[in-house]
Amino acid sequence: MTRAYNFNAGPSAMPLEVLQEAQAEFTDYKHTGMSIIEISHRSAEYAALHQETKDLLRELMEIPDDYEIMFIQGGGSTQFLMTAANFLTGGGKAAYVNTGVWAKKAMAEAKYFGEAYEAASSADRNHCYIPQEFTIHDNTCYVHLTANNTIYGTEYPAFPKFDVPVICDMSSDILSRPVNVADFDLIYAGAQKNLGPAGVVIVIAKKAFLAKARQNLPTMLKYSTFAENDSLYNTPPVFCIYMVNKTLHWIKNQGGVAAVAANNAAKAQVIYDAIDGSNGFYIGHADKEYRSRMNITFNLADKELEKDFVAQAKAAGFIGVGGHRLVGGCRASAYNAVPMEACTALAEFMHSYQKQHQ
Ligand SMILES: Cc1ncc(COP(=O)(O)O)c(C=O)c1O
Secondary structure (H helix, E strand, C coil), X not given: CCCCEECCCCXXXXXXXXXXXXXXXXXCHHHCCCCHHHCCCCCHHHHHHHHHHHHHHHHHHCCCCCEEEEEECCXXXXXXXXXXXXXXXXXXXXXXXXXXXXXXXXXXXXXCCCEEEEXXXXXXXXXXXXXXXXXXXXXXXXEXXXXXXXXXXXXXXXXXXXXXXXXXXXXXXXXXXXXXXXXCCEEEEEXXXXXXXXXCEEEEEEHHHHCCCCCCCCHHHCHHHHHHXXXXXXXXXXXXXXXXXXXXXXXXXXXXXHHHHHHHHHHHHHHHHHHHCCCCCEEECCCHHHECCCEEEEEECCHHHHHHHHHHHHHCCEECCXXXXXXXXXXXXXXXXXXXXXXXXXXXXXXXXXXXXX
16 A cells, blocks of 8 residues: 655544544445434434534533534535624624735624724735734724644743634634633634545534624524534534544544644654754744644745755655645645655655755
8 A cells, every 4th residue: 555645734634543443344334234314313323423523522622511513504605604794793803813815714704793903914025923912903803813823833932811712713724732721712624624525524623702793694694503402403524524533443443633733743744853953044934933733834046946856855755845835835745644754755755856956
C-alpha cells in the first residue's frame, strides 16, 4: 500500500488506523449485518455511537457541563450565517476580527442580519499577523474570532479576553491544542480538517448563551432545534459522526489533546526550520509569533520557481503544497493526522530543492 505525504488543507489527511477500522467494519457494523450507513439514526446502535461521540468530545476538550454539544450540517459556511441569525439580535451589532478570507466571509453573512463591523483587521499586511488591539462598540452582541487562518497560516497564540460573548471558528485547529472552552460562548468547527469527512460541524455552546438566541427563525436555522433534540431533530450525518468518533478515539490513544499538541508543535517546527534555515530561499508568510502549526505558508524568494517547486514536490509524493488559489505561494497543512515522518520528508525535500536551485 502506498500512502501519499498528504499536506492537503481540507479535506485532509486522516489517521490511517481510522480509515482501516472503518474499512474493516464497513459492511457489518457491530454484528448487525449492516453498514453504519444502512441503519436507522434512531437505532440503539446509532444512539450509543452518537452519545459516545459527545462524551469523548466532552472528555478530550474538557467541555463544562453547562455547554451543549451539537452536530450540524452545512459546513463552516452555514455557521457564518447561523451564528449571526441566532445572536445578532435586538438591534445590536456584531464585531468581527478580520484575520483573512474566512473571517471576512463570516462578517459578510452577518450583514444579512444586522450591523457587523471590524473590531480589528490584519488586512494592512496581507493577514500575516493576528491583531492584538480591538475596538468593541456599545451594544455589541458578540465578537467573532477565527482561531486559525487556514489560508494565511496564522493562529492566535493566546485568545484575547472580551467583555462581550465570544464566538470562535475553530474549523482548522480544533483539537490540535488545549483550549479553555469556558473562554468562549460558542465554538464551531467543520470536521474536514482535524476530525473526519466534510459534512458535519461540531458546535459547542454555552447553554446560557443559547438561551439568548432568536427564536423566530426557520427550524433548521435555530440552534435550539439541535440543542433540544440532541442533534436528532432530523437525520444527522451518521457516517461523518461515526468517523469523528473514531478520530476522537485515535486522539485519546495518542495521549489526548496535550500530547497531540506537542507533536503538532514539533511537526510544524521541522518545516519552519527548513524555511528559516534557507538563507532567504524560502520566506515564511506569517510573522513568527503568529505562525500556525496547522497551515505553514511560505513563498520562494524567486517567484518564478514556485510553480516548479510545487510540481516537483508533487512528483516526489508531497500532495497539496500549493498555496490557496486566492493567495498563491506554498502551503503545507500539517493537521493532527499528518505524521512527523511526512514533515521530516518535506523538510528534506525543501533542503534538496534549495541545493539544486540556488
Ligand atoms: C477557518 C475556516 N472556516 C470556515 C471554513 C469554511 O468551511 P466549509 O467549507 O465547511 O463551509 C474553512 C474552510 O476551509 C476554514 O478553513
